[in-house]
Structures are given as C-alpha cells and as structure tokens.
Amino acid sequence: MSFLHFxxxxxxxxxxxxxxxxxxWNVKVHTGWFVFFIPLFIFINxxxxxxxxxxxxxxxxxxxxxxxxxxxxxxxxDGLALMxxxxxxxxxxxxxxxxxxxxxxxxxxxxxxxxxxLMFMGAMLGVVLSDNILVLYAFWELTSVSSxxxxxxxxxxKGSRYGALKAMLITVFGGxxxxxxxxMLTMATDTYSLREMIGNVSLIRDSTLxxxxxxxxxxxxxxxxxxxPFSIWLPDAxxxxxxxxxxxxxxxxxxxxxxxxxxxxxxxxxxxVWFWIVSGIGIITLIYGSVRAVRxxxxxxxxxxxxxxxxxxxxSLLGVGSAALHFGIANQQEVYAGAIFAALFHLFxxxxxxxxxxxxxxxxDHEAGTRDIRRLGGLMSIMPITFSIALIGSFSMAGLPPxxxxxxxxxxxxxxxxxxxxxxxxxxxxxxxxxxxxxxxSVFTFIYCLVLVMRPFLGSFHPEKLPKEKVHExxxxxxxxxxxxxxxxxxIFFFPNVLAKYILNPALVSVIPSMSLDQTAxxxxxxxxxNMELFMTLGVVAAGLLLFLSIRKWNLAFRFYPEKLSxxxxxxxxxxxMEQKSVSMTNRYMTGSIRHYLIYIFVFLSAVLAASIIxxxxxAFNFSDDAPISIYDAGILAALVIAALTTLLTNNRITAIVxxxxxxxxxxxxxVILRAPDLALTQMVVETAxxxxxxxxxxxxxxxxxxxxxxxxxxxNLLVSISVGIVVTILTLTASGHKLFQPITxxxxxxxxxxxxxxxxxAILVDFRGFDTxxxxxxxxxxxxxxxxxxxxxxxxxxxxxxxTE
Amino acid sequence: MKPKPNDVxxxxxxxxxxxxxxxxxIDLFWAGHHYPGGGFIGGLTTGAGIVLLYLTFDIETIxxxxxxxxxxxxxxxxLLSVLTGAGSMVFGGAFLEQAFGYFNIPIxxxxxxxxxxxxxxxxxxxxxxxxxxxxxxxxEDRM
Numbered sequence: 001m002s003f004l005h006f007x008x009x010x011x012x013x014x015x016x017x018x019x020x021x022x023x024x025w026n027v028k029v030h031t032g033w034f035v036f037f038i039p040l041f042i043f044i045n046x047x048x049x050x051x052x053x054x055x056x057x058x059x060x061x062x063x064x065x066x067x068x069x070x071x072x073x074x075x076x077x078d079g080l081a082l083m084x085x086x087x088x089x090x091x092x093x094x095x096x097x098x099x100x101x102x103x104x105x106x107x108x109x110x111x112x113x114x115x116x117x118l119m120f121m122g123a124m125l126g127v128v129l130s131d132n133i134l135v136l137y138a139f140w141e142l143t144s145v146s147s148x149x150x151x152x153x154x155x156x157x158k159g160s161r162y163g164a165l166k167a168m169l170i171t172v173f174g175g176x177x178x179x180x181x182x183x184m185l186t187m188a189t190d191t192y193s194l195r196e197m198i199g200n201v202s203l204i205r206d207s208t209l210x211x212x213x214x215x216x217x218x219x220x221x222x223x224x225x226x227x228x229p230f231s232i233w234l235p236d237a238x239x240x241x242x243x244x245x246x247x248x249x250x251x252x253x254x255x256x257x258x259x260x261x262x263x264x265x266x267x268x269x270x271x272x273v274w275f276w277i278v279s280g281i282g283i284i285t286l287i288y289g290s291v292r293a294v295r296x297x298x299x300x301x302x303x304x305x306x307x308x309x310x311x312x313x314x315x316s317l318l319g320v321g322s323a324a325l326h327f328g329i330a331n332q333q334e335v336y337a338g339a340i341f342a343a344l345f346h347l348f349x350x351x352x353x354x355x356x357x358x359x360x361x362x363x364x365d366h367e368a369g370t371r372d373i374r375r376l377g378g379l380m381s382i383m384p385i386t387f388s389i390a391l392i393g394s395f396s397m398a399g400l401p402p403x404x405x406x407x408x409x410x411x412x413x414x415x416x417x418x419x420x421x422x423x424x425x426x427x428x429x430x431x432x433x434x435x436x437x438x439x440x441x442s443v444f445t446f447i448y449c450l451v452l453v454m455r456p457f458l459g460s461f462h463p464e465k466l467p468k469e470k471v472h473e474x475x476x477x478x479x480x481x482x483x484x485x486x487x488x489x490x491x492i493f494f495f496p497n498v499l500a501k502y503i504l505n506p507a508l509v510s511v512i513p514s515m516s517l518d519q520t521a522x523x524x525x526x527x528x529x530x531n532m533e534l535f536m537t538l539g540v541v542a543a544g545l546l547l548f549l550s551i552r553k554w555n556l557a558f559r560f561y562p563e564k565l566s567x568x569x570x571x572x573x574x575x576x577x578m579e580q581k582s583v584s585m586t587n588r589y590m591t592g593s594i595r596h597y598l599i600y601i602f603v604f605l606s607a608v609l610a611a612s613i614i615x616x617x618x619x620a621f622n623f624s625d626d627a628p629i630s631i632y633d634a635g636i637l638a639a640l641v642i643a644a645l646t647t648l649l650t651n652n653r654i655t656a657i658v659x660x661x662x663x664x665x666x667x668x669x670x671x672v673i674l675r676a677p678d679l680a681l682t683q684m685v686v687e688t689a690x691x692x693x694x695x696x697x698x699x700x701x702x703x704x705x706x707x708x709x710x711x712x713x714x715x716x717n718l719l720v721s722i723s724v725g726i727v728v729t730i731l732t733l734t735a736s737g738h739k740l741f742q743p744i745t746x747x748x749x750x751x752x753x754x755x756x757x758x759x760x761x762x763a764i765l766v767d768f769r770g771f772d773t774x775x776x777x778x779x780x781x782x783x784x785x786x787x788x789x790x791x792x793x794x795x796x797x798x799x800x801x802x803x804x805t806e
Numbered sequence: 807m808k809p810k811p812n813d814v815x816x817x818x819x820x821x822x823x824x825x826x827x828x829x830x831x832i833d834l835f836w837a838g839h840h841y842p843g844g845g846f847i848g849g850l851t852t853g854a855g856i857v858l859l860y861l862t863f864d865i866e867t868i869x870x871x872x873x874x875x876x877x878x879x880x881x882x883x884x885l886l887s888v889l890t891g892a893g894s895m896v897f898g899g900a901f902l903e904q905a906f907g908y909f910n911i912p913i914x915x916x917x918x919x920x921x922x923x924x925x926x927x928x929x930x931x932x933x934x935x936x937x938x939x940x941x942x943x944x945x946e947d948r949m
Contacts, residue, residue, distance in 0.1 A: 677842035678842045678843075678844070678847070680842075681834070681842055681843065681847045682846060682847050682850070685847060685850040685851050685854055686850060688854045689850060689853060689854050689857065689937060689941075692854065692857045692858070692861065692941070693857075693940075693941055693944065695861070696861075696941060696944060696945040697944060697945075755904065755906065755920075755922065756839075756906035756907075756918055756920055757839045757840060757906075757920070757922070758839070758840035758841070759838060759839060759840050759841055759842065759843075759844070761842075761844075762838045762839060762843070762844040762926075763922075765844060765845075765846070765929075766844070766845070766904065766922040766925050766926050766929070767904045767922050770891065770902040770904065770922075770925060771891075771901075771902055773887075773925075773929060774884075774887050774888060774891060774902065774925075777883065777884050777887060777928070777929050777932040777933070777936075778884050780880075780932055780933065780936045781880045781881060781883075781884050781932055781935070781936055783936065783940075784877070784880055784935065784936035784937075784939040784940050785877065785880075785939075787939070787940045787943055787944070788877060788939050788940070788943045791943045791944065791946075792943060
C-alpha cells in the first residue's frame, strides 16, 4: 500500500470516525470543522505531486486485491487524474467550510451528511485514480450510491426521495452498461488495466466488439454527466442541500462522465462513430440545457440546466478534439488537440465559476428563505459581496472578459469553427451546424446568466414576499469559499498560462498520448485580434441583450410545448407502466398458496435434473460394490413405506403427524444400522423438535376432512411427486454408479493429527469446513429473525402506508 | 377462567426428564470432539428440552424462571463463532484456523484443550437461540 492508496482511503476511514466525533462534540463544535481537514490534507499532498506530474512523469503503484483474477487496486496518476483529483479535494475543502455555515448543527443530522460526503469524496478520488477497470467501476457505482444518499438527505421530503431515486436509476443503468463495455474491452485485450488497454489499442480497434463496447461506455458516461436525453435526473437532484449540489452536481460527480470520455479518447477516438456521437450528443445537450435554463424560475433549477448545458459544451469539445487522433489529419493534429485543451480548460473553469454560483444561490436561499426569482429582487444593496461573486461567476459563464470563462469560451468557438472543417468522418454537410448551434446556445447562455444576476439582485426589494423577516449579508464563513473561487476566476484570466503549464498540458498529454509536452505548449491569450471568435462573442452579447429585454414576449412560446412529449413525462410514465406490468406479472404466479410454490419448486427440480441426466447421458448404474441388503434394512424400509403412505392417506391430522414422525425415526434407525451415529443423533433431535413444533401449531391448523380437491389437481400432484421420486432415485443410483473423482476420505482420515479430534464428523464441522458451519449458523440466525419479525411485526406495520402520509 | 388441567404426571416426569435431557445435552456437546455429538446436536437437544418445558408448564412460567432473550443468544452465538475465527488472525493464522494442545490440569490430568470448542459453543448457542425463537414466536402467535 502506497501513500496514494492511503489518500483514497482516508475519506473512508474518516467516515467511520464521524459518528463518534459527532456524538462527542456536536452542538459544541460543528462536525464540519473536523471533516474539513480531510480534503485539505488530500489537497496539500496532491499539490506536492504537482511538480513531478507536470514534468510529464506518471506515478503507478499497485496493491494486490484479488491477484488470482488479475484484479488489483492499482493507482495510476497522470496529468488528467491529478487535475481531477485536485478539483475534487480543492472544491471539497471549500464545500466543507461552506457547509459548516449552511448546515445548522442544532437541527441537521450532520453525522449522516458528512459520512455520505466523505464516502463520495473517497469514491470520486478512486474513480479518477484507478487503473484497474473493475476497481474503477466499483468506485463509479459508489459515487452513484453516495449521490443517492445525499440527494435524499432530507428524506422526509417527497421531492428528495423522487429525485434521489431518479438519479440512482438513471446513473446505475448507465453504470451497468459501462460495466458491460469495460468487460468487452477486457475480452478484446485480456487485461483489466487501463494503461495496458491504451497500449494495445490496435487489438481493440480490430475487435468486433469495438462499436458495442464504445456505445456501452458512452451510455455510462452520458448518464453520469447528464447528457441529453439522460439529463432529466440533474434538475431533480437539486433537492439535495446546496453544498452537495455545488460539489457533486456541478463540480465533480457529473464530470466523471467527462473523465471517462477523456480517458477513453486514446482508445476510441479516430473513429467516425465516436466523433459523431460524442460531439453530436454534446452539442444537443448544450443547446437543450441552455434553452431550458432560460425558462426556470427556481435559481437552483436554472443552475442545474446551465450545468447540463455546460457539460454538453465540454462533451462536444472532447468529441471534436478526438479528430486529433485520426490518421487522416495527422498534420493538423495540434488544431484539434486545441479542442481537447479547451475542453479541459473549460472543465476546470466551470468547476470554479459554477461552484461559486451554487454557493451564491445557497446564500440567497439561506438568508432570504426562497430561491424563486419571482419573489426575489433588489438584493444588491443588502448583499453586496454575494452580488459581486454572482456577477463574476455569471459573466464568466457567459464568456465575458476579464474572467476565465471568456478564454475557454473563445477556445470553444475556435474548436467549433475547426469542427466545421472536419472532412474525414463523412456527413460533411452536417459539420457546419457545429458553429451555428454553438453560437445560438451561447446566446441563450448569455440570457440565463443575465437572469441569474439581474432578477434576484436588481429591481425593487419586496420584503413582504420573502419568508424571512430580516434579510442580511451571509456570515463571513459562508462567503469565504465562493470568494476564493471567484478570485480564481479572475486570476485564471490574467495568468492562464500558469494553469496551462502545471495542470492542463500534462492532462492533455494523457488524453492524446502521441503528443509530447513540448508540442502542447499552447499560449492562451485574451486578445487574438479581430478574428471570427471575437465577432461571435460580440454577436452573442448583442443578440443576448436584445432577447433578454424582450424575454416576456417570446417566453410565452414555450407554453405550447406539449407536456406529453417531455422527457420527464416519458420517465414517469415508463416507471409507472413498468411497476404495473411487474405487479400483474408477479401476481399471476405468486398466488399465495404454498401448494403452488411447492409445485414450481419440484417441477423445476425434476425438470432440470432430468434434462441434464438425459443431455449428458449421465445415467449409469453399478450395483457391484453395493453391500448386501440385510433383513433389518428390508424391514425398516417396508415400515418406512407404510408410514409414508399413512401420512398421505389418513384423514386425521394427529395420525399424519405421528406417522411423519415415525418416518423420521425409521430413518434414524437406518442411520444406526449404517453406522452413522452423528447423523442418527442429529436426525433424532431434529425429528423431535419438528414434531414438537407440529404439536404447537396443531391447534391452529384446519381439520383434515375429506379431501375435496378436483381430480385434475390430484393428478397433477401425483405426476409431480412421481417424477421427483424417479429423478431423485436415478440421481442417487447414478451418484454411486460413477467413480469420477478421487474420494476425499483420505483428507479427513488424519483428523486426529490435524485437528486433534477422534470424531471426523465433528472435525469437519468445526475445523476443516468451519467456514461452512459459520455461514450455516448465520443463515439459521437470519431465518430465526425472519420468522420472528414476520410473526411479531406483521400487524403493527401494515396500516402505515408511507406513500399516503404525504 | 378455565380450570387448570391436571397434569401431575406430566409435570413430575418433566421435572426429572428435563434434568436428564440437559445433562445429556451437555454430555453430547463435550463428547463432540472425539465421539458422536457436538455443538449442533448438543444445542438442538437443549432446545428440545426447553420446548418440553414450554409444553408442560406454560410459557409465562418458563419465561419467569429462564429469563433469556433467545434472539440475543442466537446473535451472540454467531458473533462468538465469527470472533473465534477472527481470533486466529490475531496470532497470524488464517481465518477460522483452529489450534489444539495437550495440557496437564489438576484433577483432569492430561487434557486436550482446543479452540474449536469455543467455535462449537457459538454453534450451540446459535442453534438453541434460533430454535427457541422460532418455536416460541410461532406458539405465541394469535391467529
């Protein structure tokens, strides 16, 4: 285990300690102060790796986990991984500070909150640092689970539960698809290591699984990164506390999909399918998100759609940039590598300004008591600092100078203009759509950024519309994290090349391995002269201002959009239909009658056994080794048959119970004759206990009258029981007829030397196969608790229907 | 109020028989290492003995005289088994590795002591606990 492993595991270890800390110090000290040191510690230690990694070095360390299957906890840190890890731990530290002031220590279940948050942090670090795809997958799903828990943090709210479930269903669906894709990659390359896969790209390219694996992986990435049409979960995820939205649903988790795309770029890019799907879905998401965002009245919903749109932007850049790895345009590689660079740059910028914006919205919500822009207004004079942060964040998002968004937005336009020149992937006539859609989407982005600044902060202040009496500026601690992010937004604008040198260029080399660090030395400049990109930005500002001023007129047009065509409607209806269908399907065979269930079990048992015996031609009888049947054996067997038949045919329940007991005791005698005293003892005691149990229930059971079942039912039972009898008899005879394996007796014969026990059976139970026994008693305990809860708790819980309490 | 049924014979026999059953079950448990018996059988026999007590006297009386929470007993048994398994890991062994040795103890003389016995105690407790939990909750159920 190396230090990097420790860094991933630190959040998990801390999560175990949180409940104790909470219990000991809560109310006196906010639990967040203790948690704060975890991301800070990780961040500082990752920063120390920065000089090494920015020189193009990579760090690899392995820890055996399941070495027999080639699954090891391998960590691989290159530029891309480090960039993500820094964002995760950096934003994580700020979010924890912010949450200390946002989450009340008197009212909230802070221990739950911080456990989930730490769990997420560790999982997310695991995703970006893992080299083994199965470990990556496990961490990936863990981020979905922790996101579920965080969205449902206020689980008493219906909206929270709905949002959490939606996010979980969609991202886990994608996760499963991704797992299948990853396994396909392993089938093609025979390795679980991402690095080795990238080293054996040709194996994957030539494989027939190339396209299926790609599509499945993309499903995973698109669901996680809320790409169209899977974007519907993100707005509902806004039910989570705002620190969570800032952290998971804008800065980190939703970027896991982008990470996966960037990671897989060396493997898949260069193919037309990849280019078209990634850039196409990206650009559709971009425009979909920005158009939807304009209409929102809830500030957080607006930010959610804006996040969707910005993720689409980055996604489209990654798609366009994948052209850099196509052989046909090798001479223009740097042009398209510029798009990837822009993607990484914007990804970083987005984390800064969107994190700040979410915190601003959280402050408004916290201080004014609402996020509805119809009720807010005139907050500028009351919250000047918050207003400044909002201004910086929004204008950066809108792509205005002097903020970092301007730089990456210009590079985005460059990338899209270059995309219109791509001619190696077919469908050339479509490529012109890229810059056009990008421009339109940017206009809408500009509009919603204006909405975000103008509506809550300008205009007139209406205190009577707000739930809170005294609205004032947020406490200093709540302002520090967004101020830090906002200053980063400005600083990156003035010193972009520092960021490029240490973080972006090494990350770019990880995405395009054929480039070296010297080739990537792109100088980011704010001023390019009067070129196309600048004119596009000016056009965005002009058109955006015009449309913003006339927003009331054209906004009505959306009302005509039919509700039934919306994605949410599809999701809800689909879920409802699925539940209905499953219920009716299940009701068809789950009749509640034990007789039916027994028939299923026995029919299945005899069918499977009979089929395999016939299929493998397994039936073989060999009576030569059999011991002679003594008179005692024959006598007991005859008695057994008579007792069994009595059980079946009697009309008196007492007789049936007694004769069933007789069957058991006769088997005990058989065991005694065959010299198996342990078995005989066990059987005897079990038989006694069961008979006692029967006598206890006897009082409740209905009388065994004349059996009035229909002939058909009786025939069916007869058929099933005869076939089970025949199949089991054949199976038993076959088992002793074959001698396929070495008997394992020799292993247990020296029980006295190995286990110090003269009784082999007991030595097997407690020593040789102790694990089996341990699990058996666990199952026994579970069964016992199951019976207890079924009987004791049945009547209490039934009248509480959770769904109806709302 | 229903008159109490006259079960003098059953009561008297059970008082004696249960002592025999419990003694026998303990004997079965200890015999397990070298002769037929062991935790499972010992536990079941004890369980059967308790059920006999339940049948003879009413449940309330037994609960008063044997104030044991059988659910906890079962859980404790499983825990004990798992912990003895984990215990060997403390000494560098594999999970569930058992050890034994021969010691000279006063009165008993040369005696074998094995960690497997602890494991078996866990099995016995789990079996008794589960069996009684199931039987008593079914019998207490009002339909």
